[in-house]
Amino acid sequence: xxxxxxxxxxxxxxxxxxxxxxxxxxxxxxxxxxxxxxxxxxxxxxxxxxxxxxxxxxxxxxxxxxxxxxxxxxxxxxxxxxxxxxxxxxxxxxxxxxxxxxxxxxxxxxxxxxxxxxxxxxxxxxxxxxxxxxxxxxxxxxxxxxxxxxxxxxxxxxxxxxxxxxxxxxxxxxxxxxxxxxxxxxxxxxxxxxxxxxxxxxxxxxxxxxxxxxxxxxxxxxxxxxxxxxxxxxxxxxxxxxxxxxxxxxxxxxxxxxxxxxxxxxxxxxxxxxxxxxxxxxxxxxxxxxxxxxxxxxxxxxxxxxxxxxxxxxxxxxxxxxxxxxxxxxxxxxxxxxxxxxxxxxxxxxxxxxxxxxxxxxxxxxxxxxxxxxxxxxxxxxxxxxxxxxxxxxxxxxxxxxxxxxxxxxxxxxxxxxxxxxxxxxxxxxxxxxxxxxxxxxxxxxxxxxxxxxxxxxxxx
Amino acid sequence: xxxxxxxxxxxxxxxxxxxxxxxxxxxxxxxxxxxxxxxxxxxxxxxxxxxxxxxxxxxxxxxxxxxxxxxxxxxxxxxxxxxxxxxxxxxxxxxxxxxxxxxxxxxxxxxxxxxxxxxxxxxxxxxxxxxxxxxxxxxxxxxxxxxxxxxxxxxxxxxxxxxxxxxxxxxxxxxxxxxxxxxxxxxxxxxxxxxxxxxxxxxxxxxxxxxxxxxxxxxxxxxxxxxxxxxxxxxxxxxxxxxxxxxxxxxxxxxxxxxxxxxxxxxxxxxxxxxxxxxxxxxxxxxxxxxxxxxxxxxxxxxxxxxxxxxxxxxxxxxxxxxxxxxxxxxxxxxxxxxxxxxxxxxxxxxxxxxxxxxxxxxxxxxxxxxxxxxxxxxxxxxxxxxxxxxxxxxxxxxxxxxxxxxxxxxxxxxxxxxxxxxxxxxxxxxxxxxxxxxxxxxxxxxxxxxxxxxxxxxxx
Numbered sequence: 010x011x012x013x014x015x016x017x018x019x020x021x022x023x024x025x026x027x028x029x030x031x032x033x034x035x036x037x038x039x040x041x042x043x044x045x046x047x048x049x050x051x052x053x054x055x056x057x058x059x060x061x062x063x064x065x066x067x068x069x070x071x072x073x074x075x076x077x078x079x080x081x082x083x084x085x086x087x088x089x090x091x092x093x094x095x096x097x098x099x100x101x102x103x104x105x106x107x108x109x110x111x112x113x114x115x116x117x118x119x120x121x122x123x124x125x126x127x128x129x130x131x132x133x134x135x136x137x138x139x140x141x142x143x144x145x146x147x148x149x150x151x152x153x154x155x156x157x158x159x160x161x162x163x164x165x166x167x168x169x170x171x172x173x174x175x176x177x178x179x180x181x182x183x184x185x186x187x188x189x190x191x192x193x194x195x196x197x198x199x200x201x202x203x204x205x206x207x208x209x210x211x212x213x214x215x216x217x218x219x220x221x222x223x224x225x226x227x228x229x230x231x232x233x234x235x236x237x238x239x240x241x242x243x244x245x246x247x248x249x250x251x252x253x254x255x256x257x258x259x260x261x262x263x264x265x266x267x268x269x270x271x272x273x274x275x276x277x278x279x280x281x282x283x284x285x286x287x288x289x290x291x292x293x294x295x296x297x298x299x300x301x302x303x304x305x306x307x308x309x310x311x312x313x314x315x316x317x318x319x320x321x322x323x324x325x326x327x328x329x330x331x332x333x334x335x336x337x338x339x340x341x342x343x344x345x346x347x348x349x350x351x352x353x354x355x356x357x358x359x360x361x362x363x364x365x366x367x368x369x370x371x372x373x374x375x376x377x378x379x380x381x382x383x384x385x386x387x388x389x390x391x392x393x394x395x396x397x398x399x400x401x402x403x404x405x406x407x408x409x410x411x412x413x414x415x416x417x418x419x420x421x422x423x424x425x426x427x428x429x430x431x432x433x434x435x436x437x438x439x440x441x442x443x444x445x446x447x448x449x450x451x452x453x454x455x456x457x458x459x460x461x462x463x464x465x466x467x468x469x470x
Numbered sequence: 471x472x473x474x475x476x477x478x479x480x481x482x483x484x485x486x487x488x489x490x491x492x493x494x495x496x497x498x499x500x501x502x503x504x505x506x507x508x509x510x511x512x513x514x515x516x517x518x519x520x521x522x523x524x525x526x527x528x529x530x531x532x533x534x535x536x537x538x539x540x541x542x543x544x545x546x547x548x549x550x551x552x553x554x555x556x557x558x559x560x561x562x563x564x565x566x567x568x569x570x571x572x573x574x575x576x577x578x579x580x581x582x583x584x585x586x587x588x589x590x591x592x593x594x595x596x597x598x599x600x601x602x603x604x605x606x607x608x609x610x611x612x613x614x615x616x617x618x619x620x621x622x623x624x625x626x627x628x629x630x631x632x633x634x635x636x637x638x639x640x641x642x643x644x645x646x647x648x649x650x651x652x653x654x655x656x657x658x659x660x661x662x663x664x665x666x667x668x669x670x671x672x673x674x675x676x677x678x679x680x681x682x683x684x685x686x687x688x689x690x691x692x693x694x695x696x697x698x699x700x701x702x703x704x705x706x707x708x709x710x711x712x713x714x715x716x717x718x719x720x721x722x723x724x725x726x727x728x729x730x731x732x733x734x735x736x737x738x739x740x741x742x743x744x745x746x747x748x749x750x751x752x753x754x755x756x757x758x759x760x761x762x763x764x765x766x767x768x769x770x771x772x773x774x775x776x777x778x779x780x781x782x783x784x785x786x787x788x789x790x791x792x793x794x795x796x797x798x799x800x801x802x803x804x805x806x807x808x809x810x811x812x813x814x815x816x817x818x819x820x821x822x823x824x825x826x827x828x829x830x831x832x833x834x835x836x837x838x839x840x841x842x843x844x845x846x847x848x849x850x851x852x853x854x855x856x857x858x859x860x861x862x863x864x865x866x867x868x869x870x871x872x873x874x875x876x877x878x879x880x881x882x883x884x885x886x887x888x889x890x891x892x893x894x895x896x897x898x899x900x901x902x903x904x905x906x907x908x909x910x911x912x913x914x915x916x917x918x919x920x921x922x923x924x925x926x927x928x929x930x931x
Binding site for chain 2: 171180183187190196197201205294304306309369
């Protein structure tokens with residue numbers, strides 16, 4: 010594992026903060042000067058950033074129950090949306106040994122992985138809302154869920170082709186043929202493990218937050234390097250992209266009320282009681298008013314990708330299930346994302362209408378076959394929460410990555426410095442600001458993952 | 471409109487055939503020598519095909535209530551799956567005048583379109599199952615549904631940007647801004663009209679088949695050329711591709727139990743009563759047997775793109791909701807497609823389990839902007855039912871298209887001859903058979919649409 014980039018700069022991943030009254034998610038965030046949180050001295054890239062007067066050091070306490078983190082840094086900026094930073098992150102080495110689901114975890118997992126069966130690397134970003142509680146829990150929990158899921162299938166993962174039966178029980182001689190015909194590959198087991206781990210983590214967060222009398226949710230973007238492949242699992246509006254000399258490739262899609270409109274409208278069509286008579290399932294270009302009654306206006310329903318016209322009825326004047334566009338789009342007037350973890354208690358303000366039925370915790374997983382890429386030293390994956398992508402396009406980030414890495418070839422810390430540079434740019438702190446002079450006031454976290462070391466025999470198997 | 475290619479060779483689109491007992495859709499089709507149905511003498515390309523002894527002429531009677539069809543031929547091969555050919559098709563000129571939905575159709579539509587407002591062209595392929603009844607109804611009906619839907623929005627279609635209110639009622643000065651922010655374009659209205667037309671046609675088919683005491687369903691693949699764009703709407707497993715000198719581009723996706731697995735499993739998860747305790751929602755590589763009980767086997771559920779392992783319980787031994795792979799995949803052991811028209815009465819053999827709840831009549835619509843393509847004379851769209859694509863890949867078809875058109879530049883009938891050549895190839899009748907020597911025994915229909923004339927000022931507006 011390369012030493013220069015695998016560091017951590019986060020808020021403490023310890024006990025949850027004291028309960029805070031929930032903040033309406035749809036309210037505009039009051040503008041305040043961004044505040045930088047830094048683990049001073051331990052990341053060389055931040056030492057020369059004297060122009061950030063509000064920086065404060067934050068120490069990351071080690072926790073014995075978590076994975077053996079080989080240190081880890083990510084740049085985090087807190088725009089003071091809440092007292093605590095709502096962005097959380099985690100990274101480290103994944104050590105996977107064979108175990109049965111349900112076996113005692115501590116017996117199976119040793120902090121230093123002396124007898125690991127498979128090793129990989131794990132990076133995760135969690136963008137919280139309604140407080141940092143869910144994001145902190147996710148940063149503490151998701152890797153354990155994933156490790157457990159992978160451990161349960163590791164025997165299938167190391168076979169040439171996943172066996173129909175685990176543990177070598179071959180009931181039917183033609184079973185390998187059935188598996189082959191279905192096109193089931195090792196990577197499908199890892200995708201399944203990621204999907205299951207997100208769901209398991211969501212259940213844990215639901216239980217823990219309820220027990221602690223707390224609320225909140227978070228998005229989750231996870232990258233896992235395993236057996237020569239990079240898996241990117243996304244539930245929410247963070248984003249990962251691959252940047253190479255001649256290529257920029259999105260490795261994730263955003264899940265928002267807009268991108269998942271049809272799924273959400275379909276659910277309201279099947280279960281109209283979820284809207285409690287307070288919302289309309291239909292989408293209109295704007296919220297309708299009394300003047301629109303009886304007119305023929307643009308609309309679309311769950312089965313439509315296109316638009317049509319309908320005569321406005323009284324029920325169409327209700328607040329739309331999904332309203333607004335772009336960054337302003339909200340689900341039930343409340344939430345800007347449609348997938349993530351937590352939010353089990355989240356309700357529309359002053360109503361008993363729950364948001365959770367409309368949210369999915371399942372991620373979409375994309376697979377990058379690093380062995381097929383002929384990786385170069387400058388090939389990286391950039392993972393960042395939405396604050397970065399609100400201000401910079403994929404192309405802009407790619408250009409900044411290329412020009413930065415070209416000018417810092419001898420610097421062993423250049424990847425963490427690049428992560429910082431990207432964030433500083435979104436704050437208008439760099440000579441190379443965004444073309445439109447846009448500045449982000451959101452929490453922002455960035456990982457820059459150099460793929461070269463991942464693709465060079467770091468499979469650990 | 472070019473004269474050489476816009477012809478028709480179909481079974482009579484008149485009254486429905488007499489009721490037949492439904493044939494189980496999952497039963498293998500008995501092999502018989504393919505029989506060619508030909509409208510002898512009216513298509514020059516078939517005159518020189520003496521090696522097809524079973525050809526019989528079929529006349530297409532004109533029907534006064536349908537669109538003014540400017541003649542139209544498609545090549546149809548009947549593999550004798552049933553007494554009647556289950557493939558049906560339709561093509562012609564679309565004439566769209568402003569009218570209100572619900573107005574008397576015959577008053578609004580004149581056979582010769584003397585005062586048309588917008589004109590376009592329409593091609594449609596319908597692949598029937600359980601008899602030809604639904605396909606015949608669809609060929610007689612869908613264009614009327616589409617024309618009605620388009621007529622209702624034609625005012626919005628000819629505006630620079632679809633207005634928030636139809637008929638010029640402007641309630642709010644900022645309405646154009648809302649429409650712009652939502653990114654609503656003219657093509658979205660046509661997409662919406664196609665989506666609504668398919669649904670309306672499905673309802674008509676349901677009513678008509680019930681009244682006639684008949685059964686059956688069909689897939690539907692429609693192409694519409696309008697205002698410089700080609701719209702391709704697909705519900706089923708037919709396919710359309712664009713073939714140019716340097717490009718092959720799929721214009722549709724197939725909808726089968728395999729491609730729509732997650733949607734179908736999700737529905738069974740929400741409404742388990744739809745399976746009546748007879749099927750399992752879960753997917754396995756093969757059907758499980760008693761020997762598998764208690765073993766840990768590969769499976770996936772509605773929320774998973776990947777695969778995982780589970781301990782087999784007794785309920786997992788039931789017949790799977792979706793079973794088999796590739797061409798053998800069946801929904802509820804019965805149907806090979808997951809979208810289409812009709813099938814309102816279709817049930818699993820000897821049970822009361824209905825398939826219709828799992829089927830969608832809504833098409834997926836793709837848009838080809840012909841004005842952006844710098845069209846050449848050899849640029850064509852190939853539309854065909856699944857029989858063709860079972861034997862030939864997109865690339866193989868593209869190569870055959872290019873080489874045929876290169877060698878027939880002076881032939882005015884080359885596009886219809888090309889359609890024939892493609893079909894003959896799937897029957898092993900050509901010098902240039904498929905590489906694997908595969909032969910199709912399914913009904914096959916092919917349209918070859920030259921785009922050059924469509925993109926050259928045929929907007930009619």
